[in-house]
Amino acid sequence: MSNKTSSPTLLVSGASGHLGYRVIELLLEMGAGPIVATTRTPAKLADLAARGVEVRQADFDNAASLAAAFKGVDRMLLISTDTLDQPGHRIAQHVAAIKAADAANVQHIVYTSITNPTPDNPAFVVPDHSATEAALQSSRPGYTILRNNLYMDLLLGTVTQAVQLGALYSAAGDGKAGYVTREDCARAAAGALAAPFEGRRVLDVTGPAALTQVDIAALASHLSGKQISYVALPVEALVKNMVAAGLPEPIAAAYATFDVGIARGKFDVVTDSVEALSSHKPIAAADFLGAYWKAPAQPLSV
Numbered sequence: 001m002s003n004k005t006s007s008p009t010l011l012v013s014g015a016s017g018h019l020g021y022r023v024i025e026l027l028l029e030m031g032a033g034p035i036v037a038t039t040r041t042p043a044k045l046a047d048l049a050a051r052g053v054e055v056r057q058a059d060f061d062n063a064a065s066l067a068a069a070f071k072g073v074d075r076m077l078l079i080s081t082d083t084l085d086q087p088g089h090r091i092a093q094h095v096a097a098i099k100a101a102d103a104a105n106v107q108h109i110v111y112t113s114i115t116n117p118t119p120d121n122p123a124f125v126v127p128d129h130s131a132t133e134a135a136l137q138s139s140r141p142g143y144t145i146l147r148n149n150l151y152m153d154l155l156l157g158t159v160t161q162a163v164q165l166g167a168l169y170s171a172a173g174d175g176k177a178g179y180v181t182r183e184d185c186a187r188a189a190a191g192a193l194a195a196p197f198e199g200r201r202v203l204d205v206t207g208p209a210a211l212t213q214v215d216i217a218a219l220a221s222h223l224s225g226k227q228i229s230y231v232a233l234p235v236e237a238l239v240k241n242m243v244a245a246g247l248p249e250p251i252a253a254a255y256a257t258f259d260v261g262i263a264r265g266k267f268d269v270v271t272d273s274v275e276a277l278s279s280h281k282p283i284a285a286a287d288f289l290g291a292y293w294k295a296p297a298q299p300l301s302v
Contacts, residue, residue: 066100178206193278
């Protein structure tokens with residue numbers, strides 16, 4: 001850490017987004033900080049400024065803006081950007097942020113990555129995360145890489161559609177995923193950022209269990225009171241169905257890569273990182289989905 005005797009200054013990038021905003025709320029609840037929030041649109045965070053958060057403008061496409069944004073910061077949460085419009089764009093943004101953090105003498109960077117960012121994981125976002133992890137490994141600051149599993153929040157749409165269609169269609173085969181809620185990812189990130197850990201570590205952030213599509217179909221059946229079956233599709237058929245439903249073919253093909261990754265076992269990971277970092281047990285899919293569907297108060301099997 002720096003030579004400052006006061007509490008470390010914590011920075012959260014992408015603070016206007018759902019994850020970043022929630023992390024700051026959790027840090028405020030913890031009494032951590034001072035807290036710096038960076039965003040391209042500071043006016044959107046006037047409410048956080050009113051609560052004592054220092055809001056700074058930062059644009060990862062403008063390296064010059066980052067020097068001032070990161071000044072005086074001890075620990076930084078680098079939330080992966082949502083810029084997916086062209087190959088390599090997000091990598092350039094992340095590398096610029098890491099270089100600026102190094103130059104500003106930031107001592108520790110927490111980064112939100114993905115499970116198994118390896119060449120054999122076909123998920124289309126893997127190259128961006130892999131390159132960012134490599135940039136962190138070759139930089140000076142300590143780091144905590146949080147390899148977040150697939151968002152459980154996305155299962156809300158999956159279950160809703162399955163109930164409408166009477167079946168759950170997927171190209172995930174019999175693979176499993178350790179789906180984790182965005183809330184648990186935020187809790188893990190806040191815990192890692194506020195922690196005194198100074199070294200280098202890589203942690204998988206997951207829910208409490210790895211689920212198959214059969215498990216998810218069973219949840220849909222329970223929540224809806226209808227019998228929902230799981231229909232395994234070839235990836236080409238899944239892409240065709242998504243295109244027929246109105247998605248542009250490139251986007252449909254990109255989304256389908258996550259199903260292929262599940263089928264290959266790349267998301268079949270379960271850890272206790274959420275509880276270790278936040279002292280909160282991760283939310284189970286049955287509880288998360290049941291809260292939205294207001295399911296009957298009876299135990300679920302998955």
